[in-house]
Amino acid sequence: MRALASRGWLTLLQKELLRFWKVSFQTIAAPVLTAVLYLLIFSHVLESRVSVFGGQVRYTTFLVPGLVMMSVLQNSFANASSSLIQSKITGNLIFVLLPPLSPLDLYGAYVVGAMVRGLVVGLGVFIVTAVLSAEPLPVAHPVWALAFAVLGSGILGTLGIIAGIWADKFDALAAFQNFLIMPLTFLSGVFYSIHSLPPFWQSLSHFNPFFYMIDGFRYGFFGLSDVAPLHSLALVASAAVVLAAFALLILARGWKLRH
Amino acid sequence: MTFAVEVVGAARRFGSVQALAGVDLAVARGEFFGLLGPNGAGKTTLISILAGLVRADRGTARVLGHDVVRDYRAARRALGVVPQELVFDPFFTVRETLRIQSGYFGLRANDAWIDELLHHLDLTAKADANMRALSGGMKRRVLVGQALVHKPPVIVLDEPTAGVDVELRQSLWAFIRKLNRDGHTIILTTHYLEEAEALCGRIAMMKSGRIVALDTTQNLLSRFAGVTVRVSAARLPAGWDTRLLRREGNVHYVGIADYGELEHLLAAMRVDGIAIDELALAETDLEQVFLRIMAGTETTDDTRPVVIVPEA
Numbered sequence: 001m002r003a004l005a006s007r008g009w010l011t012l013l014q015k016e017l018l019r020f021w022k023v024s025f026q027t028i029a030a031p032v033l034t035a036v037l038y039l040l041i042f043s044h045v046l047e048s049r050v051s052v053f054g055g056q057v058r059y060t061t062f063l064v065p066g067l068v069m070m071s072v073l074q075n076s077f078a079n080a081s082s083s084l085i086q087s088k089i090t091g092n093l094i095f096v097l098l099p100p101l102s103p104l105d106l107y108g109a110y111v112v113g114a115m116v117r118g119l120v121v122g123l124g125v126f127i128v129t130a131v132l133s134a135e136p137l138p139v140a141h142p143v144w145a146l147a148f149a150v151l152g153s154g155i156l157g158t159l160g161i162i163a164g165i166w167a168d169k170f171d172a173l174a175a176f177q178n179f180l181i182m183p184l185t186f187l188s189g190v191f192y193s194i195h196s197l198p199p200f201w202q203s204l205s206h207f208n209p210f211f212y213m214i215d216g217f218r219y220g221f222f223g224l225s226d227v228a229p230l231h232s233l234a235l236v237a238s239a240a241v242v243l244a245a246f247a248l249l250i251l252a253r254g255w256k257l258r259h
Numbered sequence: 260m261t262f263a264v265e266v267v268g269a270a271r272r273f274g275s276v277q278a279l280a281g282v283d284l285a286v287a288r289g290e291f292f293g294l295l296g297p298n299g300a301g302k303t304t305l306i307s308i309l310a311g312l313v314r315a316d317r318g319t320a321r322v323l324g325h326d327v328v329r330d331y332r333a334a335r336r337a338l339g340v341v342p343q344e345l346v347f348d349p350f351f352t353v354r355e356t357l358r359i360q361s362g363y364f365g366l367r368a369n370d371a372w373i374d375e376l377l378h379h380l381d382l383t384a385k386a387d388a389n390m391r392a393l394s395g396g397m398k399r400r401v402l403v404g405q406a407l408v409h410k411p412p413v414i415v416l417d418e419p420t421a422g423v424d425v426e427l428r429q430s431l432w433a434f435i436r437k438l439n440r441d442g443h444t445i446i447l448t449t450h451y452l453e454e455a456e457a458l459c460g461r462i463a464m465m466k467s468g469r470i471v472a473l474d475t476t477q478n479l480l481s482r483f484a485g486v487t488v489r490v491s492a493a494r495l496p497a498g499w500d501t502r503l504l505r506r507e508g509n510v511h512y513v514g515i516a517d518y519g520e521l522e523h524l525l526a527a528m529r530v531d532g533i534a535i536d537e538l539a540l541a542e543t544d545l546e547q548v549f550l551r552i553m554a555g556t557e558t559t560d561d562t563r564p565v566v567i568v569p570e571a
Contacts, residue, residue, distance in 0.1 A: 007362070007365040008362065008363045008364060011362025011367075012363060014362070015351075015359050015362075018350070018355075022350050023350075090346060090347075090348075092346045092347060094312070094342055094344075095348065095360060095405065096363065098312075098335060098340055099360070099364050099409075100332035100335040100364065101363060258314060259307070259312070259314070
């Protein structure tokens with residue numbers, strides 16, 4: 001019985017992967033290009049003006065992991081949220097509500113689908129920037145980098161599920177994305193080290209959960225971080241667990257999905 | 260005996276609307292069952308409760324003995340639903356759509372049955388076409404295919420032939436009949452009453468969230484045996500308003516018990532000086548039964564349908 005159900009979630013996962021793969025120009029190539037444009041512009045303008053980690057790391061090199069992680073986060077969120085809201089608005093969500101898929105099946109398929117999309121785009125940004133950049137990017141602790149990438153994509157995928165279920169219109173989802181996800185991402189230290197900020201903004205950054213994801217991810221490359229990586233990992237992992245529990249709860253209750 | 264579908268005291272309110280007001284219904288295995296009623300009668304709410312899309316405020320629903328809430332996996336596996344809305348996933352082809360739906364039920368290597376479904380639904384030539392490229396009738400047939408892809412013993416069709424042309428409707432019904440002969444229980448809601456009359460062994464009629472009539476199709480037809488008079492006139496004579504089934508402008512549909520009563524009607528019109536522009540008669544069919552039941556006053560008892568029929 002259980003084996004049958006678990007095959008069901010794999011099909012939903014496969015569908016989620018096919019969905020973004022069929023429009024990969026928009027879902028993979030476009031965000032990679034955006035990240036590369038950020039890199040070209042910011043590195044050109046700021047390379048000689050910004051000093052990070054006490055001058056131990058060149059700004060352009062510092063920027064690359066930030067852009068990779070930003071791409072991972074934004075695309076994980078976009079995948080789950082857009083898949084759900086499209087299915088809700090077009091009505092075809094009924095196809096996953098009628099089969100014997102459990103809340104865990106639904107959560108697992110949507111979140112893993114979102115993580116794969118985020119990680120694929122992140123890998124794309126990593127490869128393209130590695131080819132373009134003059135200085136090779138060091139990878140001090142790959143396991144740490146991977147752990148933060150996986151957890152970060154899982155958190156944003158989960159937020160995408162929650163937002164996709166909550167939003168009744170594309171407009172509401174866009175508000176969630178533009179007024180919450182984007183500011184938190186941009187103000188998380190993608191483009192700068194928080195040590196370069198005035199003390200007030202520096203301490204405010206510590207309340208931004210995205211900051212820990214990016215700082216921890218960067219530690220995986222340089223072995224340097226603004227906050228102790230274990231501290232970041234604990235916070236990020238806790239956030240992942242709490243959000244996953246919340247998403248499972250609303251799925252089990254059928255909130256906004258089953259009347 | 261385990262019923263294909265068993266609903267006990269199901270009630271559901273949406274805001275101020277009592278969509279279902281306590282419905283009891285048992286459908287035996289192998290039945291071809293019709294669920295009729297005007298828009299807003301509660302048919303789709305009842306089906307949605309069976310499918311787990313809507314939760315009842317009170318009451319229970321079972322599919323092949325499996326509670327749709329507590330034992331939802333088994334209940335959903337036993338049930339195939341053709342939804343009323345014409346929905347599709349624009350990312351996929353017809354075959355992909357059916358394979359994916361099959362996979363949700365845990366069935367991976369299901370291509371032989373999918374091919375058979377495509378054949379019966381006249382979609383073989385469109386198997387590799389994107390869903391967006393299909394006509395409305397074709398999309399409707401893909402929905403039927405999706406509902407049948409896991410070979411459910413109980414099949415619910417919510418208005419399955421809306422927008423499907425006559426020829427394809429016939430072939431679709433031939434296929435559904437075959438499934439019924441093979442032992443599948445069929446529950447059908449439709450606006451085409453002649454379809455229900457031709458296909459269903461038993462029919463429940465719903466109104467305002469209640470079942471107001473429940474009987475074999477044959478009994479319903481004989482219970483309401485009579486004649487409907489279609490008369491174009493400015494008004495009906497005094498005392499005949501209670502016999503009025505429906506009115507469209509000047510056209511009155513009047514239910515009478517037999518041809519003898521026609522004489523009384525014509526005499527009353529003559530006495531009242533009402534000019535008749537046109538007159539036609541029709542024997543009772545399910546549509547007449549339906550109109551008579553819907554014209555009756557609402558029931559007050561949750562369980563016992565009360566139908567007001569004009570006295571002959």
